[in-house]
Amino acid sequence: MAERTKLVAVTAVKTVPRTKPSNYPEPYASMMQGRIKRPLGDLFGLTNFGVNLTTLKPSSVSALRHVHSKQDEFIYIVSGRPTLQTDAGETPLAPGMCAGFKAGNGDAHRLVNTTDEEVVYLEIGDRTPGDEVSYPDDDIAARLVDGPAGKSWAFFHKNGDPY
Amino acid sequence: MAERTKLVAVTAVKTVPRTKPSNYPEPYASMMQGRIKRPLGDLFGLTNFGVNLTTLKPSSVSALRHVHSKQDEFIYIVSGRPTLQTDAGETPLAPGMCAGFKAGNGDAHRLVNTTDEEVVYLEIGDRTPGDEVSYPDDDIAARLVDGPAGKSWAFFHKNGDPY
Numbered sequence A, B: 001m002a003e004r005t006k007l008v009a010v011t012a013v014k015t016v017p018r019t020k021p022s023n024y025p026e027p028y029a030s031m032m033q034g035r036i037k038r039p040l041g042d043l044f045g046l047t048n049f050g051v052n053l054t055t056l057k058p059s060s061v062s063a064l065r066h067v068h069s070k071q072d073e074f075i076y077i078v079s080g081r082p083t084l085q086t087d088a089g090e091t092p093l094a095p096g097m098c099a100g101f102k103a104g105n106g107d108a109h110r111l112v113n114t115t116d117e118e119v120v121y122l123e124i125g126d127r128t129p130g131d132e133v134s135y136p137d138d139d140i141a142a143r144l145v146d147g148p149a150g151k152s153w154a155f156f157h158k159n160g161d162p163y
Helices: none
Strands: A035-039 A049-056 A073-079 A083-086 A089-092 A097-101 A110-112 A119-126 A132-134 A141-147 A150-156 B035-039 B049-056 B073-079 B083-086 B089-092 B097-101 B110-112 B119-126 B132-134 B141-147 B150-156
Touching (some): A049 B119
Antiparallel strands (some): A141 A150, B049 B119, B073 B097, B073 B119
């Protein structure tokens, strides 16, 4: 029976959501209400990249519009019709569509759900050390730092003051 | 119009499949007929990890059963009902299910489609240098090597002789 203690496969939408709704400082954390992340890769002990199944309730957003310096990102829409905001403007997405965000290309992005239906999508991002995040629309910047409990995000104002 | 030359988003199943059906040497390459890979991450210039939308026709397989030394892998079933083969035996999968394969854990895996319907799934794997692949059921081993055209897989018999 020993092998039964190792998770082989799971139905993604039935997994336990992350309890902390956002790592952002206020006032940004509160803006992430309506976003539910289910960490899937962590369930299987993956460390090189993360995979989340993320739900956006109506009128919610995936994140502040942002761009990573080192982390590539990829999304695949499972259900619902979010709008992708990038430097190119607004792009309507539908189930089965995907998009990738190359680290360091300077094109900030996020999803917004302007519909009355939930949006569900997969998001993948690697965990390259030294990653930094820029937010062109907001007074915030983030840096992945080593701490006593492992790597975590430190947030700063654009003038360098910590939150 | 310049921004229109940059791909923002795409419908995954409408993208162009990879033309080379398999990197394996024979007789293994021919065993991969019925497997169609659509590289999605590459379309957006991603390099830290790859994302494919892969179709398995009835009676086809995802790969030889294998395990990576450095590369984490993750799959999400979009449609169809493949069977996951691991050291734990056979696990039936269904749409919306996922599985992760941690590098170096020694548990070899693959998907087989024993049904009359196509299987479509997303597969994600990172590109950590120095990756090697072991195949417990077959006389083959693989190593990611640097060559004149970039990184590529070199295949060997288990006694070390090259294919």
